[in-house]
Amino acid sequence: MTSPGPRFTALQRLLHWLMAICIISMLFIGVGMVSTVMPKYVPLITTHKTLGMAILVLALLRLGVRFYSGAPALPADLPEPMKLAARLSHYLFYALMIAMPLLGWAMLSTADYPIVLLGGVRLPAILPRSDTLHTLFWAAHFYLAFAFFALILVHIAAALFHLLVRRDGVFEAMAPLNPTTPRD
Amino acid sequence: MPHSPSSPRLTFGAAAIIAAVVAGSAAAFAYTAGWLSPQRLTPPKLVDALAPPGGPALGYRRNHAKGICFTGTFESNGKGAELSQAQAFKAGQYPVLGRFNLGTPNPQAPDGTVRVRGMGLQIATPNGEVWRTAMINAPVFPVATPEAFYQLLHAAGSKDPEAMKSFVAAHPEFASFGAWAGDGAWTASYAEEPYNGLNAFIFIDPSGTERAARWSLVPAAPAVTITQAELEKRGPDYLEKEITERVRQAPQRWTMNVVIANPGDATADPTKAWPADRRKIEVGTLVVQKIEAEADGSCRDVNFDPTVLPPGIRVSDDPFPAARSAAYARSYDLRTAESRYYPRTPASPKP
Numbered sequence: 001m002t003s004p005g006p007r008f009t010a011l012q013r014l015l016h017w018l019m020a021i022c023i024i025s026m027l028f029i030g031v032g033m034v035s036t037v038m039p040k041y042v043p044l045i046t047t048h049k050t051l052g053m054a055i056l057v058l059a060l061l062r063l064g065v066r067f068y069s070g071a072p073a074l075p076a077d078l079p080e081p082m083k084l085a086a087r088l089s090h091y092l093f094y095a096l097m098i099a100m101p102l103l104g105w106a107m108l109s110t111a112d113y114p115i116v117l118l119g120g121v122r123l124p125a126i127l128p129r130s131d132t133l134h135t136l137f138w139a140a141h142f143y144l145a146f147a148f149f150a151l152i153l154v155h156i157a158a159a160l161f162h163l164l165v166r167r168d169g170v171f172e173a174m175a176p177l178n179p180t181t182p183r184d
Numbered sequence: 185m186p187h188s189p190s191s192p193r194l195t196f197g198a199a200a201i202i203a204a205v206v207a208g209s210a211a212a213f214a215y216t217a218g219w220l221s222p223q224r225l226t227p228p229k230l231v232d233a234l235a236p237p238g239g240p241a242l243g244y245r246r247n248h249a250k251g252i253c254f255t256g257t258f259e260s261n262g263k264g265a266e267l268s269q270a271q272a273f274k275a276g277q278y279p280v281l282g283r284f285n286l287g288t289p290n291p292q293a294p295d296g297t298v299r300v301r302g303m304g305l306q307i308a309t310p311n312g313e314v315w316r317t318a319m320i321n322a323p324v325f326p327v328a329t330p331e332a333f334y335q336l337l338h339a340a341g342s343k344d345p346e347a348m349k350s351f352v353a354a355h356p357e358f359a360s361f362g363a364w365a366g367d368g369a370w371t372a373s374y375a376e377e378p379y380n381g382l383n384a385f386i387f388i389d390p391s392g393t394e395r396a397a398r399w400s401l402v403p404a405a406p407a408v409t410i411t412q413a414e415l416e417k418r419g420p421d422y423l424e425k426e427i428t429e430r431v432r433q434a435p436q437r438w439t440m441n442v443v444i445a446n447p448g449d450a451t452a453d454p455t456k457a458w459p460a461d462r463r464k465i466e467v468g469t470l471v472v473q474k475i476e477a478e479a480d481g482s483c484r485d486v487n488f489d490p491t492v493l494p495p496g497i498r499v500s501d502d503p504f505p506a507a508r509s510a511a512y513a514r515s516y517d518l519r520t521a522e523s524r525y526y527p528r529t530p531a532s533p534k535p
Contacts, residue, residue: 028216035218035226037330037507042491042499045509111516112485113492114314120495122312129485131523138517149213153206160205164198 007173009069015062017176019055023097026051027149049104050117056101063094075168089155096148100141102126107137225334227514230507233337234289243526244291246515248302248318251285252374252424253481256435256473258307264442264467267395268387269496271309273467278309280470283483284374284427287320295423296416299365303379303401304488305470313494316486318508319379319401325454326361330507357455369409372418374427375436375472376407383490384451384500387442396445396500398458401438401470405430428475438470452501479529487516 008016026048033044071090074083108115109125110133116122127133163171211220218224234240234247241249262275272278286293287300302320309315327333332355339351352358371377379401387397415422430436444463450456478484491499491509499505519526 028213031213031217034510035216035224037225037227037230037510039499039501039503039506041506041510111487111520113487113489114312131485131520135517135521135523138521153209156209157202157206160198160202164201165194 006072006169007175008072009065012062012065012069013174013176015058015065016174019058019062019097022051022055022058023148024152026055027145027152030145046116046118049108049115050121052101052104053117053123055097059094059097059101063098066094072173075166075170078166078168078170086158089151089158092151093155096144096151100144100148103137103141103144107134107141110134110137225331227510230330230334230337230511231514231518233334233341236289237341240289240518241291242522243519243524244289245285245519246511247289248285248287248304249289249291250293250298251283251302251304251478251483252427253281253283253476253478253483254427254431254472254474255279255281255476255482256471258440258468258470260468261466263465265390267389267397267442267444267465267467269390270315270494271311271313272307272315272494273496276309278307280305280307281482281486282306282472283478283481283486283488284423286423292420294416294420296370296412296418296420299370301374301377301379301423303374304483304486305379305401306486306488306492309494314492315494315497316488316492317381317399317490318488318512319381319399321377321379322361322364322382323378323380324360324364324457325382325504326358327355328357328453328455330503332357333507357453360455360457368411369407370412370415371407372410372415372422372426373405373408373430374423375405375430376403378402379438381490382454383504384445384454384502385493385505386498386500387444388496388498396449396451398443398445399467400441400443402441404437404439431472431475436472438472439466440468440470441465442467452503454502454504477529479527487512489513 007013029044029048029051033041033048036044074086078086105115105123106127109127110130112125112129114122115125159171159174162168214220218226231246240246245251256279258272258278258280260273260276260278262273264270264273265275267273283304285302285304286295286298287302288298300320300322302318304318305316307315327336336351336355336358339347342348352362381399384396384398386394388394419425427436442465443458444465445451445458446462449458449462476482489509489512490505493499
């Protein structure tokens with residue numbers, strides 16, 4: 001799973017930044033829509049469902065690409081706890097990127113809501129109606145969203161730490177554009 | 185290839201940048217979530233304001249808590265097909281389920297104490313479209329905005345006798361509803377009531393043309409008015425017994441009318457009825473064929489969210505469907521989490 005190159009592939013970097021925009025938008029839309037009764041509630045919900053499905057598809061695609069292309073090695077001198085945190089955070093990201101849309105879909109299915117996306121696309125229910133399961137999925141979707149946002153904050157802090165403090169090429173490995181000539 | 189310097193050092197500048205980015209992101213998130221805006225009207229605040237002084241009835245809908253289920257058909261005559269692409273308007277018979285209810289948060293409220301009666305309705309068509317609506321018997325809504333509704337709930341629930349007076353004084357638009365509520369024209373049957381959608385929606389016709397519309401169900405059964413005192417004398421659950429018996433004897437019918445706004449008619453204010461000369465189309469008949477106790481009924485687990493709409497109908501600038509959708513979802517999430525408190529009968533569907 002480790003590619004020989006110093007950077008993620010162009011496709012991996014594209015998926016990372018595209019999904020970063022989608023997921024951050026998604027979390028803001030989510031906390032915004034559940035705290036308003038204004039008319040924007042309706043388009044926010046529809047956008048949330050549509051974006052969620054897009055993220056699910058992108059996450060599965062990205063998982064496949066990760067298996068195929070691997071990831072650059074972490075700097076050899078990175079302390080072991082930081083290496084462990086880096087690996088663990090990647091597992092958490094993949095788990096959340098795939099689980100959150102599925103939990104949302106399951107939450108709507110178990111409440112017997114028709115699931116209609118932008119453009120009138122209808123999705124089938126993936127589970128039968130159930131009070132118990134709806135409550136479980138609702139709680140999981142709600143609380144994991146905050147965990148997801150916290151994970152993103154830690155990820156951003158870590159990325160900036162690599163960029164500004166360690167200057168070890170980890171940020172450049174996922175930077176959207178080609179980095180300038182490497183420092184000596 | 186970049187490599188790490190021998191001793192990475194956390195400079196003040198780097199620390200400040202990292203802290204600013206993280207704190208700024210967290211603050212933006214908190215603001216979006218409403219944590220920095222205690223005055224924001226949120227679905228939980230709106231739903232909590234519905235609760236009676238002793239607290240909400242756990243496991244029940246947070247408003248219109250008392251009700252009884254029905255099933256039947258919507259017989260579409262096809263005349264609505266020129267107004268909306270929804271399959272429900274194409275000539276045919278479509279299965280419906282619904283719920284007669286009282287506008288109260290108390291599932292044990294005596295029937296004679298609640299002026300507002302409602303109907304939740306779901307029409308499902310073979311192509312998978314689902315249309316849900318929740319209507320009431322009042323001809324207009326009491327207030328023009330969700331914020332005013334929240335204030336009304338506070339005024340109505342206040343121990344201060346002046347609270348309601350000052351609310352009415354500050355909200356002249358309440359007068360039409362107030363006049364209806366005080367007119368004394370009660371009936372002793374769910375079957376004798378009209379059910380009005382009140383909110384304006386946009387109908388999209390087959391050519392893509394959009395028109396603002398409201399719908400109503402007009403009962404075939406003639407209304408026999410009785411006094412509130414007489415209804416109270418008939419017992420706390422008279423309406424449910426009456427509708428069960430009446431439907432057992434014969435299906436009950438309502439004509440569905442769609443009224444189209446003229447250009448310029450206000451669509452954002454459900455306190456104002458449109459003038460009587462507006463184009464009105466009879467699009468079909470609701471036939472209620474079977475009554476089911478709520479605990480065993482197919483309506484029990486349905487959230488009659490007014491934004492569950494088929495293609496061919498969408499929300500307008502009327503602010504209520506969105507606010508109701510947000511509040512109904514909150515109510516649904518609460519009552520499903522409390523389902524152990526809801527008195528089920530052995531025949532009830534599993535939670």
